[in-house]
Amino acid sequence: MSIDVAIIGSGVAALKVYSTLLHNRNLNPLIIDFNPLGGILASANFVYKYPRIPIFIDSNIINLFTTCNPLCYHLEVCILKEGDIIDKIKGFAPFDVQRLWIYELAEKKTACFLPHLSKCILALLNVGNETIRRVRDSIRKVDITNKVIATLQGLTFRYKSLIYTWPLDLLMKIISNINDPSISALINDVINKAKYVSIYTRSYVIYEKSSKYDEPKIELYLHGTKASRVHTIIKIPIANSITLLYALTSYSEYYPLLPGIGDKIHSELKRHKVLTPSMQVLDYSDTNIVYGFLNTLPEEALEKVKEKLQGYNIMLFGRIAEWREYDVPSLLFKRDLHIKIHK
Structure with missing residues (x-):
């Protein structure tokens, strides 16, 4: 099958690109990804369809989301245990990260939350879940010289332009047939510096x-020592007597994830009396955010990678593809897209 634009990924960045091409360029792009639309921001498998992770919007721009019932x-911030909360949030990794949104949240007096975030994003981008043209499949290889995508299910797509929104460090695992060895060396050099x-x-x-x-x-609870795996707990009232409760722990190669971590978190919530006998758990879900916090990559080298890839009609876009800590509003509203469509 031949297509004008292939979009690898299905998160907010992919949906933004899809909407831009569909409405501004009158094109019909194709999304290829095995994940649900919205990516990590998609609703949990709750009957209630609430977000799996706590995403907050700055109160000074919340007016942009007025149709989403923010x-x-x-x-209110409560310190459960004093300690080096920043190191704990970073999973005790010995490198700096671009943005500690949890720490930023703790410094705010007012927080704004969107209880139906994924539905809201689709509405803002003016795209419907059922009408989006996509293939639920994973990528096996991308021949970037001949511009052909091969999927795990055996499908092939010949494209003119490709928008890559998957993690930057996975790029070299799926692209092939690079006719300039120096490009491979450049990309690998940048990827080897990517940490999260x-x-x-x-x-x-x-x-x-x-x-x-x-x-x-x-309510925001912080715990700063290794006495507890949880470092952040957030309680958000969303309806009469209904509350969302999020408990977060970070992990890295320096502070590995424990087996049975979900049960341990549940036990700690009871121990800290955040989860009490008077509360009835209606539903729960576990979510693993692999790229939770990103380190900073050399800007000049990253720009060279993007420039070289553009020579193959490939564009990196989005937080984990460009390795930049964009927040949701930055992707939805603030950033101009300069997408070159090659005929």
Whole structure:
């Protein structure tokens, strides 16, 4: 099958590109990915369809999301245990990361949350889940000289331009037939410098009878020592007596993830009295965010990689493809897309 533009990925970056090409260029691009639309921001397998991870929007731009029914509440911070919270959030990795959004959140007085984030994003981009043209499959190889994609299920697609939104460090595992060895060396050099910290999240939908006199608020709990695996707990009221509870732990090669971590998190929530006998757990889900925090790569080398790939009609776009800590609004609203479509 021949297509104008192939988009590898299905997260926010991929959806942004799809929307731009569909509405501004009158093209019909194709998304190829095995993950659900929305990627890590897709709803959990809850009956309630709430986000699997806690994503907050700055209150000064929340007006851009008014059709999405945002919830903005006072943020209350509680320190469960003093310690080096930054190191713990980083999974005790010995390198700096670009952005510690959890620490940034703790410094805010008001936090805004979108309870139906993935649905909201599709509405803002004016694309429908059922109408998006995509193939639910994974990539086996991309022949970048002949511009051919081969999938694990045996499908082949000949493309004119390719937008890559998957993780940067996976790029060399799927591209092939590079006719200039210096390009491979350049890309590998940058990829070898790419480091990240992962986040494991246990999320709950909880029923807790609340008083009509209680002011709704978002509660943020921080734990700064190794006495507990959890470093961040967030409670968000989303409806009458219904609360979302997120518990986060970071891990890296320097601080590996423990077996049975979900049960350990549950036990710690009870020990810290964040999860109490008066609460009824309606549903829960575990989510592994592999690329939770990203280190900083040499800007000049990264730009050279992007420039060389553009010579093969390949564009890197998005947080983990460009290895830059874009937040959701930056991808949805702020960033101009200069997509070259080759005929």
